[in-house]
Amino acid sequence: MRILIIGAVAGGTTAATQAIRNDSKAEIVIYEKDKDISYSGCSLPYYIGGLVKERKHIAPRDSEHFKKKYNVDVKVRHEVIDIDVENKNITVKNLETGEEFKDNYDELVIATGASPFVPVKEWLHKENVFTLRNVISADEIKEYILKNNPKKALLVGAGAINLELCENLQEYGIEVTVLEAQNQVMGPLDEDMALKLEEYLKEKGVIVYTGEKLSSMEGEKTAAKVITEKREIDTDMIILGMGVRPNTDLAQKAGVELGKTRAIHVNDRMQTNVPHIYAAGDCIEVYSLPHEDYVYRSLGSLANKTGRIAGKNATGEDITFKGILSTGIFKVFDMTVALVGMNEREAKGLNEKCKSHMFKMASKPSFMPGAGEMVIKMIIDEETDKILGVQIIGDDGVDKIIDIFATCMMFGAKYNKDLSGLDLAYAPPYSPSLSPVIQAGIIVEGSLGK
Numbered sequence: 001m002r003i004l005i006i007g008a009v010a011g012g013t014t015a016a017t018q019a020i021r022n023d024s025k026a027e028i029v030i031y032e033k034d035k036d037i038s039y040s041g042c043s044l045p046y047y048i049g050g051l052v053k054e055r056k057h058i059a060p061r062d063s064e065h066f067k068k069k070y071n072v073d074v075k076v077r078h079e080v081i082d083i084d085v086e087n088k089n090i091t092v093k094n095l096e097t098g099e100e101f102k103d104n105y106d107e108l109v110i111a112t113g114a115s116p117f118v119p120v121k122e123w124l125h126k127e128n129v130f131t132l133r134n135v136i137s138a139d140e141i142k143e144y145i146l147k148n149n150p151k152k153a154l155l156v157g158a159g160a161i162n163l164e165l166c167e168n169l170q171e172y173g174i175e176v177t178v179l180e181a182q183n184q185v186m187g188p189l190d191e192d193m194a195l196k197l198e199e200y201l202k203e204k205g206v207i208v209y210t211g212e213k214l215s216s217m218e219g220e221k222t223a224a225k226v227i228t229e230k231r232e233i234d235t236d237m238i239i240l241g242m243g244v245r246p247n248t249d250l251a252q253k254a255g256v257e258l259g260k261t262r263a264i265h266v267n268d269r270m271q272t273n274v275p276h277i278y279a280a281g282d283c284i285e286v287y288s289l290p291h292e293d294y295v296y297r298s299l300g301s302l303a304n305k306t307g308r309i310a311g312k313n314a315t316g317e318d319i320t321f322k323g324i325l326s327t328g329i330f331k332v333f334d335m336t337v338a339l340v341g342m343n344e345r346e347a348k349g350l351n352e353k354c355k356s357h358m359f360k361m362a363s364k365p366s367f368m369p370g371a372g373e374m375v376i377k378m379i380i381d382e383e384t385d386k387i388l389g390v391q392i393i394g395d396d397g398v399d400k401i402i403d404i405f406a407t408c409m410m411f412g413a414k415y416n417k418d419l420s421g422l423d424l425a426y427a428p429p430y431s432p433s434l435s436p437v438i439q440a441g442i443i444v445e446g447s448l449g450k
């Protein structure tokens with residue numbers, strides 16, 4: 001069996017390694033147009049800031065590694081330019097030599113990922129304007145900072161990646177301004193939680209402007225100033241973090257169906273509508289359990305999971321994907337922000353019977369070193385007693401608490417029957433005697449008299 005894979009980051013390489021584990025005789029070739037493969041995109045902000053010291057730590061594997069360890073061929077600087085579904089072959093262009101050739105497949109996995117959304121392409125022609133997506137783009141940002149010693153940076157978009165970048169740019173003594181078109185930072189949070197985060201960013205010296213759109217940039221070779229509806233902002237460098245769009249042109253041209261999110265639509269086995277073509281990672285939409293609908297999420301955790309399913313099913317297994325809760329977490333200076341499920345806005349749009357509760361809780365007994373606090377917002381459905389979503393901001397223990405909530409939600413736990421009875425580990429260095437999850441269940445149970 002010959003399996004071809006397009007894209008060699010999280011989705012593509014996971015599909016390849018799972019496929020070869022399942023069928024050690026399969027011939028597997030991954031085509032990748034970039035030169036880096038199987039890297040940790042999620043670590044790029046920390047590579048820029050210097051916490052991750054060396055490039056090889058985020059991109060430790062190369063084609064030789066895949067050949068030696070898995071007998072998988074990874075051809076870098078090779079772009080797939082066409083898929084012929086009738087004849088089951090693809091056309092590949094060697095970007096070094098310009099040569100084009102065809103390659104036949106029995107099964108094909110599309111893992112073409114996503115690209116940063118940039119509304120005005122010309123902005124990227126200026127030498128101090130960047131996006132952050134892959135190792136090359138991180139290298140460019142780092143190199144620009146080291147060479148030009150910028151004093152001010154403007155981050156356009158207040159999503160997780162730009163918020164992670166704040167502390168990493170401040171490491172160089174750069175004054176950071178965040179500009180966001182929506183009325184709040186971090187769109188997926190509810191406004192009350194986003195306000196807490198914005199206040200914290202300001203405490204840390206970040207200048208934050210929300211509800212303001214970038215309309216133009218001024219400057220010839222470099223952008224020295226940006227114009228919004230409300231002001232002009234002088235800057236030495238700009239990073240555009242305005243979201244991503246799935247890379248779907250190649251698939252669409254071949255007749256692969258897109259969903260309503262405009263990402264590739266797959267079933268729960270990662271099969272597209274075209275026989276023998278699977279898709280995984282940032283190029284697909286996924287089923288969201290709380291929304292009961294397909295959503296688009298660009299997450300490395302998800303690319304690994306869907307890549308695994310595509311790789312296994314392409315080699316004859318039959319495993320299915322249950323769906324997602326959109327669980328996410330990120331660090332902003334010493335604060336952690338985490339969320340799972342729907343926010344209150346979304347929940348109220350779908351279901352009038354939902355209610356939210358907010359609690360402030362200790363992460364461990366106050367006399368213990370490192371004890372911190374977290375604010376938890378829980379959104380529940382009063383009719384079914386299900387937990388619809390949770391958002392947490394805090395300085396200690398947030399990662400554990402969000403994962404407990406996510407696990408409870410995955411298995412349909414009810415806030416009033418199941419949370420208070422959870423048997424969770426306790427010792428003072430780790431937790432209060434009653435975990436914040438248990439406390440949340442008890443408080444809400446009491447307040448609603450259920």
Ligand SMILES: Cc1cc2nc3c(=O)[nH]c(=O)nc-3n(C[C@H](O)[C@H](O)[C@H](O)COP(=O)(O)OP(=O)(O)OC[C@H]3O[C@@H](n4cnc5c(N)ncnc54)[C@H](O)[C@@H]3O)c2cc1C
Nearest residue numbers: 007009010011033041042080112113114281282299300301
């Ligand atoms: C700065 C940053 C921080 C992040 N932090 C987190 C985090 O903390 N947690 C989290 O869960 N996620 C995070 N993510 C998201 C995560 O990195 C992505 O979800 C993940 O990389 C998706 O993997 P993928 O393989 O689907 O797509 P991609 O990483 O986009 O890889 C797709 C590859 O396909 C190649 N390709 C595309 N078209 C072709 C073609 N025609 N021919 C050949 N090759 C092609 C591209 O060159 C690319 O290398 C972060 C992303 C970034 C940029």
